[in-house]
Amino acid sequence: MARTREYDQNAxxxxxxxxxRRRGFGGVSIKDLEAETGLKAGSIYxxxxxxxxxxxxxxxxxxxxxxxxxITEHAPEAAxxxxxxxxxxxxxxxxxxxxxxxxITNIAVEFGGDAPLPNAVFSGLNILSRTFTDRLxxxxxxxxxxxxxxxxxxxxxxxxxxxxxxxxxxxxxLENMINAEFDQLERIIT
Amino acid sequence: MARTREYDQNAxxxxxxxxxRRRGFGGVSIKDLEAETGLKAGSIYxxxxxxxxxxxxxxxxxxxxxxxxxITEHAPEAAxxxxxxxxxxxxxxxxxxxxxxxxITNIAVEFGGDAPLPNAVFSGLNILSRTFTDRLxxxxxxxxxxxxxxxxxxxxxxxxxxxxxxxxxxxxxLENMINAEFDQLERIIT
DNA sequence: ATGATATTTAAATGATTATTCTAAAACAAT
DNA sequence: ATTGTTTTAGAATAATCATTTAAATATCAT
Numbered sequence: 407m408a409r410t411r412e413y414d415q416n417a418x419x420x421x422x423x424x425x426x427r428r429r430g431f432g433g434v435s436i437k438d439l440e441a442e443t444g445l446k447a448g449s450i451y452x453x454x455x456x457x458x459x460x461x462x463x464x465x466x467x468x469x470x471x472x473x474x475x476x477i478t479e480h481a482p483e484a485a486x487x488x489x490x491x492x493x494x495x496x497x498x499x500x501x502x503x504x505x506x507x508x509x510i511t512n513i514a515v516e517f518g519g520d521a522p523l524p525n526a527v528f529s530g531l532n533i534l535s536r537t538f539t540d541r542l543x544x545x546x547x548x549x550x551x552x553x554x555x556x557x558x559x560x561x562x563x564x565x566x567x568x569x570x571x572x573x574x575x576x577x578x579x580l581e582n583m584i585n586a587e588f589d590q591l592e593r594i595i596t
Numbered sequence: 597m598a599r600t601r602e603y604d605q606n607a608x609x610x611x612x613x614x615x616x617r618r619r620g621f622g623g624v625s626i627k628d629l630e631a632e633t634g635l636k637a638g639s640i641y642x643x644x645x646x647x648x649x650x651x652x653x654x655x656x657x658x659x660x661x662x663x664x665x666x667i668t669e670h671a672p673e674a675a676x677x678x679x680x681x682x683x684x685x686x687x688x689x690x691x692x693x694x695x696x697x698x699x700i701t702n703i704a705v706e707f708g709g710d711a712p713l714p715n716a717v718f719s720g721l722n723i724l725s726r727t728f729t730d731r732l733x734x735x736x737x738x739x740x741x742x743x744x745x746x747x748x749x750x751x752x753x754x755x756x757x758x759x760x761x762x763x764x765x766x767x768x769x770l771e772n773m774i775n776a777e778f779d780q781l782e783r784i785i786t
Numbered sequence: 787a788t789g790a791t792a793t794t795t796a797a798a799t800g801a802t803t804a805t806t807c808t809a810a811a812a813c814a815a816t
Numbered sequence: 817a818t819t820g821t822t823t824t825a826g827a828a829t830a831a832t833c834a835t836t837t838a839a840a841t842a843t844c845a846t
Contacts (some may be wrong), residue, residue: 428709432622436804447805453828470813502748505708511759515705518695518762519618527763551776554745561765566756567829569701572708573717575751583748586741626834636795637835643793647834787846794841803832812825816817 418443419467422460427468427507430516431461452488465526477537483544487595490560491588492543497567498577510534511568512589535561545595556591563587597669608633609657613652617658617697620706621651655716658699664718667727673734677785680750681778687757688767700724701758725751735785746781753777 410489421442425434436447436457443450454460480496481489510530517523526569546553567580611632615624624754626637633640644650649652671679673701690696700720705714728747757770 428705430622430709432620433706435802445728447826448826451805475606485794496662503710506708507705507709510763512705514759515702516620516623519623519697519763520693520764521762524715531760531765535815551780554769555776557772559777562753562756562760562770562773563749564756565759566752566754569704569755569759570721570752573700573704573713573721575721579744579748580752582745583752586745587749588700590741627832638796638837641835650828715800789846790844792843795839796827797837797839799834799836801833802821803830805829805831807826807828809825809827811822813822814820816819 418445419464420471423464423468423472424506426461426464427509427512428505430512431457432516462524462526465509465513465524467535469526469530473510473533477533481537481541483540487545487588487592488539490538491584494564494567494584494588495581497564497571498581500571505565505572507572509569511565511572514565531549531561534564547595551593608635609654610661613658613662613699614696615653616651617699617702618695620702621647622706652714655699655703655714659716659720659723661678663700663723667723671727671731673730677735677778677782679730680728682775684754684774684778685771687754687761688771690761695755695762697762698755698758701755702762704755710748723752724754737785740784 422434422439422443425438425442436450437516439457439460445453450457450460454463475563476496477493481494483551484572485492497508510527513524514527514531517527535557538560539553542550542556542560550556551559567584570580571577609633612624612629614629615632618629626640629640629647629650630636635643640647640650644653665685667683670683675682687698698718704717704721705716707717709726725747728750729743732740732743732750740746741749757774760770761767
C-alpha cells in the first residue's frame with residue numbers, strides 16, 4: 407500500500423482559494439501557491455494535474471464553503487427578504503489588509519474578455535440568482551416587479567457592490583445604499 | 597532638429613486601450629501591445645517609459661474618449677433621468693466576439709486585492725457618481741432617497757451590469773431589469 | 787547636402803513563468 | 817524487515833515576461 411497524504415486537503419484548498427480571490431488566476435504563480443498551500447510544486451501537479459486543476463478545486467471549495475455558507479448563515483429560506491439585506495451587508499465586512507474578493511466577480515471579469523469562463527462562475531451566479539428569486543417570489547405582491555426581474559437587479563447590485571468594495575469605495579456609503587434599497591423593497595411588498 | 601514621430605498617437609492609445617479592456621493589465625504582454633499598437637517594444641519604452649506608462653495613457657484615453665463621450669452622447673444634463681436610462685442600456689451593445697469591458701470595473705477588480713489602484717479608477721468612478729448625483733438632484737422630490745444614496749445605487753448597478761455582461765448573462769434580462777428600475781425611478785420622481 | 791537628434795528596429799538580457807523529471811523519503815501490507 | 821507504491825523535495829527545462837542596449841534609419845534646421 408501507498409504512503410498516506412501528509413497535507414490537509416481542506417487547508418490546501420483554503421490557502422489556494424484565498425490567493426486566487428485576492429489576486430486572480432493570472433496573478434498567482436505556482437511559487438505563490440507553494441507558499442499559500444504549504445505544498446511543493448511537484449505535489450501540486452501530482453494532486454491536481456496543473457494550476458488550472460487546483461484553481462477549479464479551489465473555486466468549487468469557494469462555492470461550497472464560502473458562498474453557500476454565507477447564504478445559509480444570512481439568508482436561509484425562513485429569513486425572507488430581511489435575510490437578503492443581511493447577506494448584502496455581510497459583504498462589507500472584509501479584512502483590513504486589502505479586499506479578499508468574490509471569485510465569481512473577479513473571475514468573470516478576468517476571463518470574460520475572450521477566455522472561456524469556468525463553469526463555477528455560472529454555478530455561482532445561478533446560486534445567487536435562485537436565492538434572490540425564491541425570496542422575492544415568497545413575498546410577491548401585485549405592486550412589485552416580477553421576481554426574476556427583481557432578482558436580476560439584486561444580482562447586478564450584489565456584483566457591483568463587490569466591485570466598489572474592491573475599488574475602496576466608502577463602506578458606510580454602501581451600507582446606506584443597501585439599507586435604502588431594502589427599505590424601499592420591504593415597503594413595496596408589505 | 598529631430599525626427600518626427602511616425603505613428604498616430606491616437607491609434608496607438610486606442611489599440612492599447614482595447615487590449616487592456618479585454619484582457620486586463622496582467623493579461624496583455626509587450627508583444628501583444630506591439631501587435632495592437634503597431635509600435636515595436638523599443639518605441640513603446642521610448643514613448644511611454646514602460647508598460648505601466650502606456651497603460652496609464654491608455655486609461656486616460658479611455659476616460660476621455662470612451663466614458664466621457666458616452667455620457668455626453670446618452671446622458672447630457674438636458675436629458676435628465678431618461679438620459680441615465682439610455683446610458684445604462686448602451687452598455688449592453690457590445691461586439692459579438694467577447695466583451696470589450698470597462699477599464700474602471702476590470703482594473704478595480706484586478707488591482708483591488710492588494711496592489712494600489714491607478715488614480716484613473718477613482719477618477720472614473722467619480723465621473724459616474726457625479727453624473728448620477730447631478731441628474732437625480734435635478735429632479736428630487738420628497739418621496740425619493742437622497743441623490744447621493746440614489747447615485748451610489750446606480751453606481752453599483754452600473755458596475756454590476758458590466759460584471760454580468762462579462763459573465764455572459766442574458767442581455768434581454770439585463771435590459772428588462774434596467775427598464776424596470778428606471779420605470780420605478782421615474783414613477784417616484786414625477 | 788550636412789549635422790544634430792529622435793525614432794525605429796532587432797537582438798540580447800535576466801527574471802519569472804508553468805511544468806517535468808529524478809531521486810529520496812515515508813508509509814502500508816505482507 | 818522487505819516490497820511496492822506514493823508522496824515529497826529540489827533541480828532542470830523551455831517558454832515567456834518586461835526591459836535594455838546598440839545599431840540603423842529617418843527627419844528637420846541649417
